[in-house]
Structure formats: C-alpha cells, structure tokens
Amino acid sequence: MKTLTLLSLFCTFLLTSGINIEDNAAQFFSSGHTNNWAVLVCTSRFWFNYRHVANTLSVYRSVKRLGIPDSHIVLMLADDMACNHRNPKPATVFSHKNMELNVYGDDVEVDYRGYEVTVENFLRVLTGRLPPSTPRSKRLLSDDRSNILIYLTGHGGNGFLKFQDSEEISNVELADAFEQMWQKRRYNELLFIIDTCQGASMYERFYSPNLMALASSQVGEDSLSHQPDLAIGVHLMDRYTFYLLEFLEDIHPASKTNMNDLFKVCPKSQCVSTPGHRTDLFLRDPSSVLITDFFGSVRKVEITMETINLTDPIKQVEQNPVNGELQKEKSSYVDQLPVSEIIHQKPKQKDWHPPDGFILGLWTLILLVFFKTYGMKHLKHIF
Amino acid sequence: MAAHRCSRSAVLLFLCALSLFIVADSQETASNGGQRDNNAVDSPQAATETAERAVEERRWEASEAEAAADRQDTSAAENELPASVPRPKDDFQEELVIRPLHSGDIYASFQFRTVWETDFMKGNKVSHYRLFPKSLGQVISKFSVRELHISFTQGYWRTMRWGQPYQPSPPGAELWVWFQDSVTDVDGTWKELTNVLSGIFCASLNFIDSTNTVQPSASFKPLGIGNVTDHRFLRYATLPREIVCTENLTPWKKLLPCGSKAGLAVLLKSEKLFHSTFHSQAVHIRPVCQDWECKTTSWELRQTLNVVFDLHTSAQGKREWSLFKMFSRTLTEACPLASSSKIYIDVTDNPQGDQFEVSPATPLLSQAVVLGDRRTFSVYDLTQQITFGTVRSLNLLIRWKSSEGDMLRPLLHAERYVAGYGLQTGEIHTLMYNNHPYRSFPVLLLDSVPWYLRLYIHTLTVTSKGKDNKPSYIHYQPSKDRVRPHLLEMLIQLPPNSVTEVTVQFERALLKWTEYTPDPNHGFYVGFPCKEESSYFVRVYTEPLLVNLPTPDFSMPYNVICLTCTVVAVGYGSLYNLLTRSFQIEEPSPGLAKRIANIIRKMRGVPPL
Numbered sequence: 001m002k003t004l005t006l007l008s009l010f011c012t013f014l015l016t017s018g019i020n021i022e023d024n025a026a027q028f029f030s031s032g033h034t035n036n037w038a039v040l041v042c043t044s045r046f047w048f049n050y051r052h053v054a055n056t057l058s059v060y061r062s063v064k065r066l067g068i069p070d071s072h073i074v075l076m077l078a079d080d081m082a083c084n085h086r087n088p089k090p091a092t093v094f095s096h097k098n099m100e101l102n103v104y105g106d107d108v109e110v111d112y113r114g115y116e117v118t119v120e121n122f123l124r125v126l127t128g129r130l131p132p133s134t135p136r137s138k139r140l141l142s143d144d145r146s147n148i149l150i151y152l153t154g155h156g157g158n159g160f161l162k163f164q165d166s167e168e169i170s171n172v173e174l175a176d177a178f179e180q181m182w183q184k185r186r187y188n189e190l191l192f193i194i195d196t197c198q199g200a201s202m203y204e205r206f207y208s209p210n211l212m213a214l215a216s217s218q219v220g221e222d223s224l225s226h227q228p229d230l231a232i233g234v235h236l237m238d239r240y241t242f243y244l245l246e247f248l249e250d251i252h253p254a255s256k257t258n259m260n261d262l263f264k265v266c267p268k269s270q271c272v273s274t275p276g277h278r279t280d281l282f283l284r285d286p287s288s289v290l291i292t293d294f295f296g297s298v299r300k301v302e303i304t305m306e307t308i309n310l311t312d313p314i315k316q317v318e319q320n321p322v323n324g325e326l327q328k329e330k331s332s333y334v335d336q337l338p339v340s341e342i343i344h345q346k347p348k349q350k351d352w353h354p355p356d357g358f359i360l361g362l363w364t365l366i367l368l369v370f371f372k373t374y375g376m377k378h379l380k381h382i383f
Numbered sequence: 384m385a386a387h388r389c390s391r392s393a394v395l396l397f398l399c400a401l402s403l404f405i406v407a408d409s410q411e412t413a414s415n416g417g418q419r420d421n422n423a424v425d426s427p428q429a430a431t432e433t434a435e436r437a438v439e440e441r442r443w444e445a446s447e448a449e450a451a452a453d454r455q456d457t458s459a460a461e462n463e464l465p466a467s468v469p470r471p472k473d474d475f476q477e478e479l480v481i482r483p484l485h486s487g488d489i490y491a492s493f494q495f496r497t498v499w500e501t502d503f504m505k506g507n508k509v510s511h512y513r514l515f516p517k518s519l520g521q522v523i524s525k526f527s528v529r530e531l532h533i534s535f536t537q538g539y540w541r542t543m544r545w546g547q548p549y550q551p552s553p554p555g556a557e558l559w560v561w562f563q564d565s566v567t568d569v570d571g572t573w574k575e576l577t578n579v580l581s582g583i584f585c586a587s588l589n590f591i592d593s594t595n596t597v598q599p600s601a602s603f604k605p606l607g608i609g610n611v612t613d614h615r616f617l618r619y620a621t622l623p624r625e626i627v628c629t630e631n632l633t634p635w636k637k638l639l640p641c642g643s644k645a646g647l648a649v650l651l652k653s654e655k656l657f658h659s660t661f662h663s664q665a666v667h668i669r670p671v672c673q674d675w676e677c678k679t680t681s682w683e684l685r686q687t688l689n690v691v692f693d694l695h696t697s698a699q700g701k702r703e704w705s706l707f708k709m710f711s712r713t714l715t716e717a718c719p720l721a722s723s724s725k726i727y728i729d730v731t732d733n734p735q736g737d738q739f740e741v742s743p744a745t746p747l748l749s750q751a752v753v754l755g756d757r758r759t760f761s762v763y764d765l766t767q768q769i770t771f772g773t774v775r776s777l778n779l780l781i782r783w784k785s786s787e788g789d790m791l792r793p794l795l796h797a798e799r800y801v802a803g804y805g806l807q808t809g810e811i812h813t814l815m816y817n818n819h820p821y822r823s824f825p826v827l828l829l830d831s832v833p834w835y836l837r838l839y840i841h842t843l844t845v846t847s848k849g850k851d852n853k854p855s856y857i858h859y860q861p862s863k864d865r866v867r868p869h870l871l872e873m874l875i876q877l878p879p880n881s882v883t884e885v886t887v888q889f890e891r892a893l894l895k896w897t898e899y900t901p902d903p904n905h906g907f908y909v910g911f912p913c914k915e916e917s918s919y920f921v922r923v924y925t926e927p928l929l930v931n932l933p934t935p936d937f938s939m940p941y942n943v944i945c946l947t948c949t950v951v952a953v954g955y956g957s958l959y960n961l962l963t964r965s966f967q968i969e970e971p972s973p974g975l976a977k978r979i980a981n982i983i984r985k986m987r988g989v990p991p992l
Contacts, residue, residue, distance in 0.1 A: 083628035109585050109630055111582075113585070164901040166901040166937070334609060
C-alpha cells in the first residue's frame with residue numbers, strides 16, 4: 001500500500017514537472033532564432049537628402065541600444081552628412097529640430113559609404129556573394145537561425161528604389177534576392193521596412209516564406225518629411241521614421257510589445273500617407289512576434305549550477321636565445337633622399353612583353369606586301 | 384625603464400617628414416646637423432646613435448635638459464628590480480604637443496607610440512597581444528608587411544600661415560606600404576591589404592586599384608630599418624576624395640591600449656575635432672632599432688592625430704585657448720598602461736612670456752631640435768600626480784598678450800593649379816618656392832596624374848627665375864588607359880630665393896558612361912605632387928586639383944525626349960509620306976531659248992515646240 005501511494009505520488013510529481021519543463025521549453029524555442037542581424041541602407045546622395053541619412057542613423061541607434069553589436073550591423077550610407085562642409089555643426093546628424101537628438105553619436109561604424117552604396121553591393125551583401133577579400137565587417141554572415149532586419153530609405157517610385165541618383169533596384173530583383181537568401185538558408189525570419197514614396201510597391205512581389213514587410217506609404221502616395229530645422233536648412237527626418245523612432249525609444253530589451261503595435265505606428269493623421277504592412281508570408285502570428293525579436297539581440301541564457309574545472313594557467317615560455325643568434329648583423333636606417341644614388345640609378349630592367357597588336361599588324365602588312373611583289377616562289381631564296 | 388630609454392633615444396633619427404625652419408647659420412649642413420643631433424642626444428643614459436644623416440625626431444631628443452635628472456633617479460630605483468620578473472617587451476608612450484600659431488590658431492598634435500619587441504615574420508604565430516592591437520598585428524603577419532603608413536586628412540595644410548607640420552599629409556586618404564622580400568605576388572597582396580584596411584578603418588580604401596597605385600622609384604624610401612630598397616615591393620596610392628568623419632576616428636581610437644577612456648585619448652571628441660580647419664589622423668608601422676647597437680629590431684606603431692583649431696570658429700575671435708575650449712574636456716589622469724604621458728607646449732617664441740602666457744605654470748622645460756630648429760617646450764608630466772593640482776584635473780590655458788611678431792617664413796613651399804579653358808585641354812602648373820636667401824636645395828618631385836588626363840610630356844618645362852632648369856634625374860612612366868596612372872619623378876635643384884615652375888600640358892579623355900561617378904558634375908580629383916627635400920628631410924604636399932571632364936548629360940527626361948522625338952519623326956514621317964504621297968509624271972521644263980520661242984509661237988498662234 002505504502003509503495004503504491006509513494007509510486008502514485010512520484011508519478012504525479014513527474015507529470016507536473018514534465019508539463020512545466022514543456023512549457024519552459026516551448027517558451028525557450030518559440031521564436032526559433034539565435035542571433036540577430038541588421039542591414040540598414042540609405043540610398044540618397046546630396047545635402048538636401050539629409051533626412052534619409054538621419055532616418056537610417058536613428059534606426060541604427062535604436063538597434064544598437066537594444067543590443068545588436070556593430071559586428072552584426074551592416075550600415076550603408078550613400079553620402080556623408082555629418083562631416084559635409086555645409087553642416088553647421090560638424091560630426092553631428094540631428095533628428096529633432098532645435099538640435100535635440102544627435103543620432104550620429106561618437107561611436108559609429110559605417111561599413112559601406114559614399115560610392116560603395118550601389119545596387120550590386122547591396123544585393124551581394126544580401127546574397128553573400130562577395131569577393132573573397134571582403135572584410136568581415138562588410139559581410140552579412142547570417143545563418144538559418146538569424147533574424148534579419150532590413151531597412152531601406154531614399155527616393156522611390158512604383159516598383160523601384162533609386163540608388164544615388166544613378167541607378168535603381170526593382171521590386172522583382174529584391175524579391176529574387178530574398179528568395180536566394182531563403183534557398184541558401186541565410187535567414188530564419190526577415191523584417192523588411194521601407195520608408196520611401198510608394199513604398200508598398202516594393203514588397204508586392206515577395207514570395208519567400210517568413211517575410212514580414214512594412215512600408216511608409218501605399219502605391220500612389222508620397223511619404224512626406226517631418227520638420228525642417230532653420231539653422232541647418234534642410235528637413236531632418238521623414239514622418240514615418242520619426243514616429244517609428246519615437247515608438248522604439250520606449251522599447252527596452254525586456255519589453256514584450258509585439259508587431260501589432262508596430263503596425264499601428266504613424267496612422268494617417270500623423271503621417272499623411274497610409275503605412276502598409278504584409279504578413280501573409282510570415283508563418284507565426286504577428287501578435288506573438290516581439291519587437292525585440294528583430295530590433296534587439298536578446299540572448300536566451302540558461303543558468304546551470306554545475307562546476308567546471310579550469311585548466312592550469314598558461315605558463316610563459318621564456319625563449320633562451322642560442323649563442324649563435326647573438327651575432328646578428330647590425331642593421332641601419334635607410335637614407336631618405338640619397339641624391340647621388342638617385343642620379344646614378346640604373347634604369348629599371350623592363351619586363352619583356354610580346355609585341356603589341358599594332359606592331360604585329362605592321363609586320364604582317366610588310367610581309368604581305370613583300371610576298372605580293374616578289375611572289376611565293378622566291379620564298380625558297382629566303383629559307 | 385632602461386631599455387625603453389635607450390630605444391627611445393636611439394630611435395631619434397627617423398621620421399617620416401619634418402619641416403624646414405632653418406636658422407640661417409652656416410652649420411646647417413648635413414654632417415654638422417648630424418653632429419648636433421648626437422650632441423643633443425648624448426646623455427648619461429643614451430649612447431650615440433648610428434646617425435647617418437641629419438634627420439631629427441622631434442620629441443625623443445627632448446628631455447635631456449632637466450627631466451634627465453628625474454629619470455636618473457628612477458632608473459637607479461628600477462635597477463633594483465628582481466631579475467626573475469621578465470622585462471615586458473612592449474611599451475606605450477603618449478604625448479601631446481601644442482603649438483600656438485602666429486595667426487591666432489592653435490595646432491595640437493597627438494602621438495601614441497607602442498614599441499614591441501617581437502618578430503611577426505617567424506614561423507610561430509604571435510598570439511599573445513598586450514599593448515599592440517591584434518588587428519594590426521594580424522595584418523602585418525598575414526600580408527608580410529615591412530612598413531605601413533596610412534593617413535586620413537580633412538582640410539589642407541596652409542604652410543604660409545602655419546609653418547611646417549610635424550607630420551605632413553595630403554588631403555583625403557594616403558596609403559603606402561613596403562612589403563617583405565618574401566612576397567611573390569605584390570599586386571594581389573596589395574589588393575587584399577587595401578580591402579582589409581578598408582574594413583578596419585571604415586573607409587572606402589577598396590577603391591584603391593591599379594588605376595591609382597604607383598611604384599615610385601626614388602621617393603618614399605623605407606622609414607624603418609632595412610637593407611633592401613627594391614622598388615618592386617613599394618606601393619603608393621592616394622584617394623583625394625575620401626571623407627574623414629567620426630566613423631574613421633572610432634576604429635582608430637579602438638586601437639589604443641587605453642581606448643578613449645584614460646590618458647590623452649579622452650580629449651578626442653569628434654564634435655570638436657571635426658569642427659576645425661585641419662584634421663589628420665595617421666597610423667605608421669615600421670621596424671625600428673631596439674637600442675643603439677641596432678642588433679635587434681622591434682616593431683613600432685605610431686598613431687598620430689594633428690588638428691588645427693581656427694581662431695574664429697572655435698575661439699570666437701578671442702586669442703585665448705584652453706584644453707576645455709579646444710576639446711571640451713580636461714585631463715584627469717594618464718593612461719595607466721603608458722610608461723610616459725606628457726604634454727609639451729611650444730614656448731620658443733615666448734622666452735620672456737611677453738607674447739602669451741601659459742597657466743598653470745610648470746617648472747619642467749625641455750629643448751629639442753625640431754625641423755632643424757631648436758625649440759623649447761614646457762612639459763607637463765601626467766604621470767606625476769602634482770600636475771593635476773588640488774582640483775585633480777588639468778586644464779591648460781594659453782592666453783595671448785600681444786598679437787605682434789612675424790612668423791618665420793617657411794623655407795619650402797609648393798602650389799599647384801590648372802590653367803587653360805574649355806573641356807578639352809589644359810595645363811598643370813606646379814610652383815615650388817625656395818625662400819632661403821643663399822642655399823639651394825635638391826628636391827625630388829613626385830607627381831601621379833590619373834590616366835584620364837593625358838599628359839603631353841614633350842611639353843614638360845622646368846623653369847627657375849625665367850631660365851630653363853634641367854632636372855638631374857627624370858623617371859617617367861606613361862599611363863595606360865584604365866590600367867595605371869602617369870608617374871613622374873624628377874630631381875630638381877632649386878636655386879636660392881626663387882620660384883621654380885613645372886608645367887605640362889594635358890588633354891582630357893572622354894570616359895565610358897559607366898565610369899562616371901553618380902555626381903559627375905562635381906569634377907574629378909587629381910592627386911597631388913609630393914616634394915621631398917634632402918638634407919633635413921622634408922616632405923611637402925600640394926593641394927589636390929579638381930578638374931571637370933567632358934560629361935554627358937545624364938538627365939533622363941532630356942534623353943528620353945530626344946530619342947523618342949527622333950524615332951517618331953523618322954519613323955512616322957517616312958511612313959506617312961509613303962502612304963500618302965502620290966506620283967505624277969512631269970515634263971522637264973524646256974531651256975530658256977525654247978521658252979522664248981514658245982512664247983513667240985503662242986503669239987503667232989502656231990502650236991508650241
């Protein structure tokens with residue numbers, strides 16, 4: 001009897017703890033990602049597009065504040081506004097008028113800047129097909145458990161986004177790039193935000209799974225800028241990103257706000273344009289997706305009580321120089337401008353190159369003329 | 384410690400570029416300069432250097448006057464260290480030199496120097512980094528670099544107003560590298576190196592390719608020790624268009640051992656540094672002699688930052704400067720990892736304190752030979768707690784009392800401009816001024832012009848004082864379209880008190896439409912010639928040129944309208960004509976005589992001909 005009660009108690013205990021473990025496990029693995037990346041692109045050049053750089057930098061600032069490190073952010077700015085000679089306050093980019101908030105800061109790392117921001121480089125970053133000598137900071141080294149945030153801003157139209165006033169990327173190319181990423185398992189979930197005129201056209205053609213997209217305006221509408229600063233002389237931010245930044249400033253790494261709140265950012269009354277979003281390709285329900293799944297880099301930590309023995313500290317091996325090595329040669333500095341040496345410098349041995357096309361053509365002509373005048377039968381006199 | 388002192392004083396000879404404030408005394412010849420060098424450096428602890436030429440390192444001769452006394456005491460104490468503690472092989476020193484300029488501006492020059500006795504080239508990889516940054520160490524060992532010099536500059540150094548800089552640098556980015564002899568494919572290694580450096584410094588150095596890389600044959604000799612000077616292993620490139628901003632300063636600061644948290648680097652705030660007339664940051668890596676015997680070598684990493692603050696933008700017109708005004712910070716401590724942390728203020732022009740006054744006053748003074756001129760510096764030693772006083776912070780104040788006094792005219796100076804009109808041809812003029820009253824100097828001029836300005840070298844003329852001046856050495860490598868630029872090196876003797884003018888005509892090329900930048904109407908930058916002078920080794924850069932190339936009209940609507948209208952006109956017009964035109968046979972009109980005859984016949988009533 002006693003053993004039976006004990007056994008039943010034991011079984012119920014196991015059952016309840018089992019359910020708890022399952023709950024915890026479910027919570028632990030709900031989002032399915034282990035690392036976060038962000039690709040933030042500003043595609044406009046010239047001083048009057050200050051607001052696009054300010055847009056990108058404000059998203060960069062929020063993303064860094066919420067935990068994504070610089071090594072996991074690919075920041076592309078098509079022009080330099082902070083140290084532009086027209087900037088009355090150098091090394092600053094403001095997002096609010098009266099110079100309230102400097103989104104450039106003191107600790108910024110721009111990976112692609114100036115002329116490097118091209119459609120080709122952007123697509124190469126997304127698909128990972130970069131030349132082998134590209135440094136790590138310029139690569140998107142995501143894997144199949146990465147959540148990626150992609151933010152684009154600039155001037156756009158129905159179905160395209162303009163890069164640097166000289167080329168465009170179309171929505172079809174973008175959709176194909178995302179499909180390549182899906183095929184190569186380069187993302188777990190992807191959030192795409194675009195702040196341009198007629199931005200919703202850019203996500204119309206997506207067809208890969210696990211994509212969620214937000215845009216600042218529908219097809220046929222323009223995205224408007226927010227407020228000019230009279231001291232700087234240009235518009236500082238676009239409306240959609242301004243209210244997005246306000247929304248993100250309230251998010252902290254532990255907040256539980258979900259995507260539905262993000263869809264409500266900047267209603268028509270504030271934005272004048274109608275922001276849109278697309279979630280049909282996304283497998284999870286947007287209300288269960290946390291903002292910090294994309295904007296932050298929250299590590300899930302498991303606490304363990306086990307003890308680990310560290311190995312012995314590394315002993316520094318003192319290298320005893322062999323006696324023979326002591327007799328090293330005496331080296332010296334080189335003369336910086338040895339005038340006499342330079343004057344008597346021997347001319348460099350040029351590498352031999354095979355004769356160029358022109359010379360070859362000339363010789364062929366000469367030979368042809370020769371053989372025409374003298375005829376082939378005279379060849380035997382030559383050979 | 385003893386070894387550091389020895390290495391420091393032994394290294395004094397070398398420098399990348401010094402200027403030329405020659406006091407007009409006849410001792411300033413090469414050999415005598417060298418001897419003065421030795422005298423300056425001979426001190427109880429330092430032995431003579433292997434001085435080959437009269438090149439002075441500005442700071443490292445300093446300190447022999449008064450500060451030597453302190454160090455002797457400390458050296459005695461340090462010699463009592465137990466022998467079992469291994470001498471650390473790396474050493475970090477930081478210093479700031481402030482020089483008030485006659486125009487009211489102020490010139491601040493930071494130098495952070497790490498010396499490490501190690502060998503990157505041996506088989507076993509170096510893996511334990513302490514003060515030397517790991518990213519640069521890996522770059523040196525992976526690409527077999529012997530010397531690396533990279534600089535980012537915003538603004539142009541105005542020699543006539545400010546004198547000569549301690550480290551000259553051209554506007555934009557400049558990179559020159561000497562590779563080791565063991566490298567087999569120098570071009571491939573160079574390409575990879577530029578890509579890696581563009582990632583480290585957040586700059587677009589990956590635009591450096593064969594179209595803007597040159598191999599100078601006589602200039603840019605290695606600044607470190609070494610025997611081989613085969614120019615196949617040297618590569619030099621500049622990017623005049625490169626912008627410098629906080630994103631370049633951030634990784635530069637992260638290379639420092641203390642970062643920007645302690646020591647002199649706390650002063651490096653980007654909002655103040657970029658609000659200046661001239662800002663230049665550089666990284667120099669080279670092998671140096673460990674001691675006076677020069678049997679062992681160590682690697683030296685020097686990070687320098689030069690900035691000139693303008694009187695009107697930073698000081699609101701008042702000739703009063705302080706650390707807080709310049710950098711918006713004051714100093715509270717030295718970097719704990721630094722063996723020496725000092726501030727030097729140049730008070731040579733202020734012997735009795737009548738030009739400007741410096742507070743808080745300091746008893747330490749030191750003298751050094753800088754740029755051929757003996758300068759006096761007031762020294763603030765940040766490793767001593769007494770420097771910070773009771774308020775525990777140091778805010779140096781420099782107040783000008785009088786604004787008289789002329790600046791010594793700089794001896795060597797260069798200018799460059801483009802002459803001509805239109806978008807087809809032009810002429811590049813380079814002017815070199817030698818302001819010394821009776822000495823003439825040999826000067827090596829290095830000019831690298833992009834391929835799209837086709838130089839006509841047969842029009843190259845060098846004139847001094849109106850007469851032709853034949854260079855004693857000319858090395859010219861013509862350009863190849865889209866492959867390499869022009870390279871012109873000439874050794875010219877500049878006569879005393881003269882202006883030498885080098886002119887060459889060029890023609891502008893039409894680029895392919897994909898080769899234009901997104902803003903082609905801005906123009907294209909042409910790099911700057913670099914002048915090197917021999918006896919006191921000086922390097923002078925001139926301004927970059929901005930030339931307009933013939934640019935097609937990229938405006939889309941105009942092109943579309945033109946094309947559409949042409950197609951419509953030709954196509955539709957032809958079709959319309961074909962469909963609606965009808966043909967009638969017509970008699971050819973008779974000649975004049977026949978017409979008169981027909982008229983007469985009509986009058987007569989007879990049928991015409």
